[in-house]
Amino acid sequence: MTVRFALCRGVEVIYLANMKRRTGMRILLGLGLSVLLLLGLDLAFPLPPAPQYSPIVLAADGSVLHANLNPTQKWRMKTELREITPVLRKAILEKEDRWFRWHLGVNPVALVQAAGRNAFGTGRTTGASTITMQVARLLEPKERTFGNKLLEILRATQFELHYSKVEILQLYLNLVPYGGNVEGVKSAALLYFQQTPDYLSLAQTVTLAIIPNRPRGLVLGKNNAAVLQERNRWLRRFGAAGLFPKQDVEDALLEPLDVQRHAAPALAPHLSRRLVRQFPHQAIIRSGLERSKQSKAEDLTRNYVRRLYELGITQAAVLVVNNRTRQVEAYVGSADFRDFGNQGQNDGVVAVRSPGSTLKPFLYALAMDRGLVTPKFLLPDVPTNFQGYRPENFDKHCNGEVTLERALAYSLNIPAVRVLNQLGVPTFTDKLRQAGFQNVTRNRTRLGLSSILGGCGASLEELTNLYVTLADGGRYEKLQLTAPHDSPHSPAPSPRGEGEPDNNGSTESSGSPLSFSGEEGRGGEAPGTALISPSAAFLTTDILAQLTRPDLPLGAASSMRLPKIAWKTGTSYGRRDAWSIGYNKQYTIGVWVGNFSGQGSPALTGSEVATPLLFDLFNALAYNSPNDWYVPPAALDFRLVCAESGLVPSENCPNQVIDYFLPGISSGQRCQHVREVLVSADGAFTYCRACAPAAGYRRELYPNLLPEVVAYKEAQGIPYRRLPVHNPQCQLVRGGLERAPSITSPSANTEYVLNRHEKQQLLLSCTTDNEVRQVSWYVNDQFLRTAAVTERVFVRPTPGTLKISCADDHGRNTDVLVTVTELE
Template sequence: MLSSGKSILKTFLRNRYLRAAARLFLAPVFGFLSLAFLLNFFFPLKVQLNYSPLVTAADGTVLHAFLNHNQKWRMKTELDEITPTLQKAIVYKEDKYFYRHPGVNPVAMFRALFNNVVRGRKTSGASTITMQVARLMEPKERTYSNKLVEIFRAMQLEYYFSKAEILQFYLNLAPYGSNIEGVKSAALLYFQQAPNYLSLAQTVTLAIIPNRPTSLVLGKNNDAILKERNRWLHYFRQEGLFPEKEIEDALQEPLIAKRHAAPKFAPHFAYRLLRQYPQQPIVRTHLDRQKQTKTEVLTNNYVQRLHSLGITNASVLVIDNRTRKVVSYVGSADFEDRENYGQVDGIRAVRSPGSTLKPFLYALAFDRGLITPKMTLTDVPTDFGGYQPENFDKKFNGNITVEKALAYSLNVPAVKVLEQMGVNIFVQQLKQAGFEQVKKDERKLGLSSVLGGCGVKLEELANLFATFANEGKYAPLQWIKTDSLAKSIPLFSPSAAYLTTEILAQLTRPDLPNTYASSMHLPKIAWKTGTSYGRRDAWSIGYNKHYTIAVWVGNFNGVGAPALTGTEIGTPLLFDLFNALDYNSSNDWYTPPAALAFRSVCTESGLVPEEFCQNEQMDYFLPGITQTPKCSHLRRMFVSADEQFSYCRDCLPANGYIKKFYPNEPRELVAFYERERIPYQKLPAHNPACSRVFAENAPFIASPADGSEYLVEREEKQQLLLSAQADKEVKKVYWYVNDKFYKEALVHEKVFFLPEPGQIKISCADDKGRSSDCFVQVKYLN
């Protein structure tokens, strides 16, 4: 075979006539190809279709459509939306030989040229689909020279793109009158369906309009369009293009078409993604259309009921905990409500978080072995270097367990835990969790940050609570389908996540709304509420294994409302949403991690029991991490037989005394009991005949805070508070200002004085001769 081919080639080369003929044939071909190459080099093909941006839901349906830069609706028709029916109808009507020619149909062109020149009449049909694409990409006046350009561009298109892609270009550029271009735009705006969901009748309707977009306008010329549609259906029947039954059904189908508004669902979400992905014609998201509808309706209806309370808006974010996908996004109760700033996106707004960061603090403290659920903390008035937090109800609870402190959202215990752990650790972990404003303000943040003294976004809080639902592993939210799953970051351990979740799932708590009884089918959830200073922000964020739902309620103008609290305003909406989105679901709950263990602790302190501890209970702890101090809630004392006096070892008599256990309460707790007149077992006064004074038991100056700077209003004559904590046997204290005697007072009596500007020395001495000092700086504001 090979030798035969060589023989033929040799014969050809020896024949000079054949060689001459080859030159004559190849010369123009080579010239044409050279010319085409040069033209392609100097006039490259540029395909920029300028699509209308689309944001789609998880199921592919269009959530929101936007006009393109030319103020036209040109929605991208994807290849999988071009059904065989649509493909056949368009190709058979516009260009039967589309799949056979190289972009130009010579027979049709010569026929059109003959009719135009010889017969003097115009004949349509010379332009192939490829040539129409070239013309629609670069609209020009109809001239012979421009027709040559069109032919050249058609050949370029055929060279660079497949037939399927060229057909896709045509279906995206086909005119449908007014500012509507492309079959997808027409399908959505006239039939409210994607192209791949159209019937045969609807498909043929859209196939016939591009040639006559001004005279066949859907919604205006429906009768004429119906006749034209049926004419083509009869033609397709004759050609056997579609089954007889389908043709018959299509002929019977009425034409019901009018122009509808473009989809404008989930507007805040759509505008956000439009800004985030400006170059993508279609942004494919994970938003669940059904859940989004329920969330929007519930939020809008709920806020309508709040208007009489001076509360006008709300924002909601729903996350699928298993994937971190955003499935519902409601930026405001009503996007069109201009009076109440409905176009503000509350999910992205920076606001005070109230108490919503407390669970994160306690989780971090569990991991560092600082606390366990049953450990007790003191909830009493405390001055933290000039910062004096109060609880929401302005009351204090004395001794309280960690789990109750979190469940009841108490402020002083949280600040104590933060002070013990360190603000820097807390802030650094918040930065790890993606809190942007915290990153900006980290140098300014102090102990108040856990009570709302920092700026957060609803989406940041939502993802933080989703981290609890995922055993302490943080990962970025998944907004669109092309997002890559980032490696998760462990913010805290599964053990800390479980302990915190168990506390937040308790139903014995003050932030249970009055409407809870009506939530019969509410799935088991853990949740936390928060209310910012001035009642400007009400938060309620809950989670289970399935979803995390974050709710913010308030006013976008920043005005507070007396009724605005996380408990009574935020949580009812949270419960409604869980009832709607996870209704009556199985209570698939979290199980204790293997790293957690139980230990017996003293009921009074939550610490490892001593021999005097009479009541014990079981408590979780992290072996090898949790601190193991021994309980000291009691101390053994030497007292007189009548229990009127106590003795130290220096004044202990040879006989006539007994040993007895007394509560070993911290000074601040004793001061609280005294001030509130709460009965407690007091240690008998120390032996008055004892001459020894213990320097380490000098009174502690609780206010003002040592080393603090105070800014005071001169005209308002602001005074500073003097308060001290002293030993139980101390009855009176003596105050000195700059080494000058100021006032004698009872131990727990509040004393005030008017300061002068500058550095001030404050001294406090007790009736045993012991004293302590502190220094403060005072500045006048005017």
């Protein structure tokens, strides 16, 4: 019996163990199937898309500069995690869902209580919605039915599996309604209290916490008395619950509620629109603008342009850049964004316009780096034909010969074209391309000598950064329009646990510094590209800081508010664009004034229209800049040069001045402003080496002038020491093209269209060596006439290809080919 019982007991134990294993397997299988079912349902019914936020642009200090309606025309500004203060979190959770931290989206106890109240009609009818359930309903609004409530519960559970508690609370605070088209705590805080949520008082925070349950009955600005009464009721309730210190609650109860709806922040509208277009999926864009500077710049620009209306000038644009960081700190695209009549929504910062003379400082700096010029180097400022291009100075007058520093300070056109001709247009445009000039890059092969006088298109942004390069010792970097810590992409919420935000306390990603200059995908260049040397940048700055110059506004020299800056003005052809760009060690400010229609104005010049605004901006924005200035780089040195040429003195240079130069780079050419000539005893004529007698002559020094300078002096009647005629008995024909006449009209390889009925004629003119007295003109190798060097000769040619020849009285000859077409 004992053995039989033991055997039966063993079988029973084995049977029970097998049953437990089978039950365990069934449970595990059931759990697995449930998980698979949930995963399948999760895939089949994905979470609703993230809400569409109102794009906002922040200033450098984090305040909101500009806000835009979202695509559904609602004010729904994204509340960042750092803006959810402990006070706001406590008030919301105490009022809406005190068990939020512990449940999984649904509070079963609250559901049972609500079902009982609703079934028996006792107490307030409620749906027992948790914050998570409210998020589900706000993302997918539906009619309130029992079936939809079940779907809401399922969605809430799904949200809890995907998002952390802090992210669910953030979504709730971004979606709660505040009446009309205002949604979210941040939108309400800005539109009603003009503050972000983290700057609100306890009373203001509680006010925003109580409105979402009754957004139609508690409307701020309309029902302030009812809102105040409800706010105080909840304040007392929170105080009784010990949620906030007693004294804080008492102070909050005394705070008045006199609010109204304000307009959304609207500073920097042009930059905001630009950044929103650049980052269309980013809810919060952090710019580098300084709020106070931006506001002052907009006010100054708007008020200044209003005074110009009677002159036919309606618009202006301003850019303020921090030289050290390359951060744009103020960005004014037009005088008034809302001025539709004058195209105020156009962005003058990026508009491509003629730059006038604003590129000249950069040209001269490049020429210094090539060793072509120094500040005291003399340049001819006389009428000159550069392969068919005849530039004129702004005032239509010439000055003979001028130093480079005077040519730049007085913004003379002819010397600038001469230097560009010597430097080479490709060399100049390649540097502009490296400096980010997009229009120059696109049209580089078609640009010529006129590019230095405004013949190439440029934007205020590009020009201003070129001057930032000068201010920073010739080092080029792209301008920064967004804050250095900002990222161009904003990720979707990730399932981090509560209390695990990123280092910035925000779900926004934190990336590398963003360089953005208006064109997407313009990266790839190494930062800090050296475009010009620090020495050339300093010499250019030293010239631009001089006050003895014609572009100083009338009365500015005697003003106590004249800022210590280096600056350059520019005026485009037809007076359509006025520029003034200046800098000190801290800031560079660029100003454009004109009309977006392209209409010119007689008063539109850089000196009289743009520079006064530039000075006002410096005095307002950089009044507290350190009073330090640039010092010469160690690589720069001094030397004595001839005052007549700016070159290293020779034995015939008694007048010498001190000049800067770049050792090892600047030209060491000796001065040849005079040359030795053999003159007859009576001074009547000169000898060449071949015809000089054995005795009876003397050696004298005569000016060694360029032919165009001689022609200018002759035309203007300016006295100079002119060479006597060459020995008439000399039988040597002195040929050679190095001193041959230069035909200034007509231009070689040019087509001329003449009107037969108007009896139009072709002008013949030339420049020659200063010892030439007369020239002979030929058309198609047929002699036309002899004329004085400076005489203007006219001919009525036959249509077709013509060969125009000019021979001087020393036997030297020059030819040009032209085509003449005759109109009936």
